[in-house]
Amino acid sequence: MSLYSETEGRPKPLPYADEKGVLSADDFVVSTLGECTYETTRPRFAFVDDKQRVLLQSHYTPTKPIDTSLAFEVAGQRERMFFDPHNTIVGIVTCGGLCPGLNDVVRALTYASLNYNVKKVLGYRYGYHGLSKDGHPPVKLESRQVNTIHDLGGTVLGSSRGPIPAAEMVETLKRDKINILFTIGGDGTQRGAQMLFEEITRQKLPIAVVGIPKTIDNDILYISRTFGFDTAVEQARVAISCAHAEAQSADNGIGLVKLMGRDSGFIAAKATLASGDVNICLIPEEPFTLPSLMANIENRLVHRGHCVIVVAEGAGVDILKEFNSAKTDSSGNTSYGDIGMFLKSEITSYFKKTKLGITIKYIDPSYTIRSIKPTSADAAFCEELGNKAVDSAMCGKTGCIVGYWGESFTLVPMKLIARGRKKVDVKGHMWNTVKQMTWTMQPIGGKDEKSKEKEKEKDEGSELSSSSTCSSSSTPSSAATHPPTPL
Structure with missing residues (x-):
């Protein structure tokens, strides 16, 4: 009908x-x-x-x-x-x-x-x-x-x-x-x-x-x-607030929070919206690469001096191959590696090679969240x-x-x-709002080299770093043109 x-x-x-x-x-x-x-x-x-x-x-x-x-x-x-x-x-x-x-x-x-x-x-x-x-x-x-x-x-x-x-x-x-x-x-x-x-x-x-x-x-x-779900988002917001306090209290401080979300990033996305303190949000629905992620974090630290990252447990499985077996649990769910600990290790290793000394705090409230009233x-x-x-x-x-x-x-x-x-619909309104309110100026996966060259030609005279996918001179397709100013 x-x-x-x-x-x-x-x-x-x-x-x-x-x-x-x-x-x-x-x-x-x-x-x-x-x-x-x-x-x-x-x-x-x-x-x-x-x-x-x-x-x-x-x-x-x-x-x-x-x-x-x-x-x-x-x-x-x-x-x-x-x-x-x-x-x-x-x-x-x-x-x-x-x-x-x-x-x-x-x-x-x-x-x-x-x-x-x-x-x-x-x-x-x-x-x-x-x-x-x-x-x-x-x-x-x-x-x-x-x-x-x-x-x-x-x-x-x-x-x-x-x-x-x-x-x-x-x-x-x-x-x-x-x-x-x-x-x-x-x-x-x-x-x-x-x-x-x-x-x-x-x-x-x-x-x-x-x-x-x-x-x-x-x-x-x-x-x-x-x-x-409502309870999970509320408790995740508390964890993010703690990570934000830790990050702000250190020179080049990084707060990394891992939230539940095996195949869907709704908790991470909604908690990011509710918090207002998240600078990078990683979910399973949107792939990312380590080089572009590190460039985003470094750019954020240079401009603001601290960074808060939220990652859903199922994000980045394609780059977690050494930890990600094809096994399933007794309910038939795929068993993933620990993306939180993996990213903490990778971020620490990356910044040891740079001039930026960082302090990183990792918070995983998963089992606390699911067992409360x-x-x-x-x-x-x-x-x-x-x-x-x-x-x-x-x-x-x-x-x-x-x-x-x-x-x-x-x-x-x-x-x-x-x-x-x-x-999560990565082309939908909710995720677009997440991208607008975070530091990430375009999809974390970054652009290929041809896209970067075309952007440079359009934006001659700018000093866009070739290593960063997140600068104020780039023009994103689904995010704000200027990063928000954090508290």
């Missing part, structure tokens, strides 16, 4: 594609276990219309209309339910690395389920391992067990990485007579949940599987925000996620995760998020 009717002579919508190909309306269809025959037992002032949708695309022009068939179902409570609450048993599992807000989500899921008067709620210990035949027995979750867990970091259920055969997990669900399973985790966890959903479907079992996306990297496709914004977000997940699952929605898109809570089929990973 086009935004414009063909009778108006408007162009048809352009196909929308991701790295896996062109999307269709079928990709947004959420599976349902069956007809909803039970009246809701949970008071609510407003219900969600099952036909209500949230558009995938929100920006359009008359010459580039959008395809309104590409839209998410809305998460939330319907007027009628699929499950009879009095005969319903709910299971909850937390998987993967720690993230601020895990306990908040467990608490929200438990309270929301009990408000429906379900038979009981079980928490599975230590991730998917708790669903294996050798796993720890589940714990019964009641109001008194979860009352204060939101004041704690980590997860009271424990977590682990690594897959368990779907058929084995299904046997555990059948043993415990689980009707609804909530899987809290990142893309690896939801891949496991997708396989679990497929096995349940193959066995024709009336069990709903609904995921709650968890990643501080905020890198899950077709979800604009995941819980823990969430911010107020994240805590409130977790509460809504948990409630929307329970509301949707009670209506028989399955094989989906509760997402957030266009300021609305949505239902996203698990197969849709498996199509790729969300990344």
Whole structure:
């Protein structure tokens, strides 16, 4: 269905594609276990219309209309339910690395389920391992067990990485007579949940599987925000402030901060925007070279006397070959070398060969960030996620995760998020703003020799250093013409 009717002579919508190909309306269809025959037992002032949708695309022009068939179902409570609450048993599992807000989500899921008067709620210990035949027995979750867990970091259920055969997990669900399973985790966890959903479907079992996306990297496709991200940015800002203080307090001081961001640099980019103290920001989406990086740092020190660098953990993997093996962890994620320590070593070695004596301080707050309590914004977000997940699952929605898109809570089929990973758009507005407010005057990767010669010809009379890709006489394509003056 086009935004414009063909009778108006408007162009048809352009196909929308991701790295896996062109999307269709079928990709947004959420599976349902069956007809909803039970009246809701949970008071609510407003219900969600099952036909209500949230558009995938929100920006359009008359010459580039959008395809309104590409839209998410809305998460939330319907007027009628699929499950009879009095005969319903709910299971909850937390998987993967720690993230601020895990306990908040467990608490929200438990309270929301009990408000429906379900038979009981079980928490599975230590991730998917708790669903294996050798796993720890589940714990019964009641109001008194979860009352204060939101004041704690980590997860009271424990977590682990690594897959368990779907058929084995299904046997555990059948043993415990689980009707609804909530899987809290990142893309690896939801891949496991997708396989679990497929096995349940193959066995024709009336069990709903609904995921709650968890990643501080905020890198899950077709979800604009995941819980823990706000907290990660706030804590990263604190680390950057410390690095800035260290750098300013030394002659030619350098503060180097490594932040989480295996494949996507959202934390590094957002923390840079929030801080205002970062001079160079390195993310996985934009390659750089060591010579151009060193030239940027040296130019910054010459002009301002200190430099603050933020690097995402997945940045520079192409230059980290001696540390970067092709191994993967138990969740299937690529294991990278330590870019922070590598850059500290390279920066130290480079400036030993120059006349500039430097003092460099390295800060890695990664594990501190992921294990703390969430911010107020994240805590409130977790509460809504948990409630929307329970509301949707009670209506028989399955094989989906509760997402957030266009300021609305949505239902996203698990197969849709498996199509790729969300990344920072290096040609987009956010990254352009990062480039404008940092010292880096053009992409860190620098220009080739021909480009440099053309620029010199256009700018005759300037004293542009041939070794630097970041001088005030260069004219960048996506950044400010003059560097900001730091405090």
